[in-house]
Amino acid sequence: MMYQLGARSQLWIAGGIGITPFASWLRDFGDTLNYEIDFFYPVRSREEALFWDEFETAAKKFPNFRAHLNLSSTDGSLTLEKILARIQGDVKQKEFYMCGPIGMVYAFGEKFRKAGVSARQIHYEEFNFR
Numbered sequence: 001m002m003y004q005l006g007a008r009s010q011l012w013i014a015g016g017i018g019i020t021p022f023a024s025w026l027r028d029f030g031d032t033l034n035y036e037i038d039f040f041y042p043v044r045s046r047e048e049a050l051f052w053d054e055f056e057t058a059a060k061k062f063p064n065f066r067a068h069l070n071l072s073s074t075d076g077s078l079t080l081e082k083i084l085a086r087i088q089g090d091v092k093q094k095e096f097y098m099c100g101p102i103g104m105v106y107a108f109g110e111k112f113r114k115a116g117v118s119a120r121q122i123h124y125e126e127f128n129f130r
Helices: 016-027 052-061 080-086 102-114
Strands: 009-014 036-043 065-071 095-101 122-127
Touching: 009 016, 016 052, 016 095, 036 052, 036 080, 052 065, 065 080, 080 102, 095 102, 102 122
Parallel strands: 009 036, 009 095, 036 065, 095 122
Antiparallel strands: none
């Protein structure tokens, strides 16, 4: 799994159908998790949060896995400031994995680089219909 090649401290962001690879990674954890992971999942409403029950269960099982659901209908948009307020550790020391709409992925990538994160630490897949 890709996350296993990354740094011990990671930040994951999923948008829309971009949740799919993260659900797969989550199912790969097994009995132990040797990574510190903050997972962010912005959706409009709780009903749109696919697989969220699995992420909540993993967060209860692994104290070093923290799942953050951002409901834009009540919480507003997920922002860099909200992310920085919720993570543990230095953002510049994390490995970033993002999957979702191209606009979301590029916007967060740019914001993380402006916050001092090296482009080498940012990995993403994009979903873009043409």
